[in-house]
Amino acid sequence: MLENEKQLPKVYYARHITEGLVHYFENGQDRLYLVTNDALKKMNRSFEGKPVFVSHVDKIDLENLKEQADGYVSESFYNELDGSWWVKFIAVSDKAQEAIKNGWAVSNAYLPTEYSGGGSYHDIDYQKEIKNGTYGHLAIVSNPRYEESVIMTPEEFKHFNEVKKQELEQLKNSKEKKMLSKEEMESLMSTIQNSLPGMIEASVKKVMEENAIKEKQNALDENKRCLVRELGGIAAKDESEMALSEKVNSIIGLAEQLKNSCGEEPKKEEPAKENEAEEPKKEEEPKENEAADEDKPADNECGKENEAEEKPAEEPKEEEKDNAAEEPAKEEKAEEPKENSKGFFEALKNAKMAVCGNKVSTMATGLQLGKDRYGKK
DSSP, rough: OSSSOOSSEEEEEEEEOOEEEEEEEETTTTEEEOOOOOHHHHHHHTTOEEEEEEEEOOOOOOGGHHHHOOOEEEEEETTTTTTTTEEEEOSHHHHHHHHTTOEEEEEEEEEEEEEEEEEEEETTEEEHHHHHEEEEEEESSOOSSTTTTTOOHHHHHHHHHHHHHHHHHHHHHHHHHOOOOOHHHHHHHHHHHHHHHHHHHHHHHHHHHHHHHHHHHHHHHHEEEHHHHHHHHHHHHHTTTTTTHHHHHHHHHHHHHHHHHHHHHOOOOOOOOOHHHHHHOOOOOOOOOHHHHHOOOOOHHHHHHHHHHHHHOOOHHHHHHHHHHHHHHHHHHHHOOOTOOOHHHHHHHHOOOOETTTOOOOHHHHHHHHHHHHHHO
């Protein structure tokens, strides 16, 4: 009988073994044995009533068991919530309760009574399989053989089971929500197979359209940069390299190109409408009046000049003669247009000379004709 203990015995729960492989040191060699739930079920009843010791013992001394045992196993059972084998035991010694307080776990001791040959378990080879056996004692140790070995108070064990139960319920509900019937699965697979080519085609088409828009925008941006560089190059030239008039005309032309390019925006190409594709555009036919006008002289002044030659001109009055005589002088004094005038170069660029046969009708020729006919005053 234990004497001089400072505290009463306490009840604990301990997880001591789980189906799987276990290491044994046999004849100087490390060997792997397989223990299944079938074997553990056969061995289970033999654990009840067996003694508990702090650290393993080689032999149980039944004559001194009351003085040596640190506790006793009261129940052995399988816990469906975590798939492991547990024991309920009573720790009677202060030594056992101190070890538990320090975080020690448990290790069982059993004697195999039935074996079978080796094999493979989860792709791991083992040398023997234990088919049956009997438990000898339960040891409280600091380094248990099973990593999942643990000791809990009744309150801790109750909370542990509640958490495991909630986890199993959540897993069960999750599987029920995700599980589909055979018909639903076949319908889903059929839908995916039918819609997949269209989805891929639409995605590829969208990417190609986006790339085409980007390429067009990049081309427009590069064109703008080229125009700006060309403008800068022309503006930097002096009169020895390029005439001022040519420089102004070039700058104006490049500026117009730059303005037009800034207004362009890449747009998605839209398929042509069926009606537009079927009906070609009608070519505009020249109007009869326009065709008739082509045979006429291009400038009305030519006709007026001819009329002036056919009809004798009336003698001008003396005041008119004086004015006519003075006009050539004014004409000669007219200011020449400035070279830097944009309007001058634009007018010069677009000007057309009116030609009638071999004669050119200008103000100077008209004044000279008057002088030849009527003489100077």
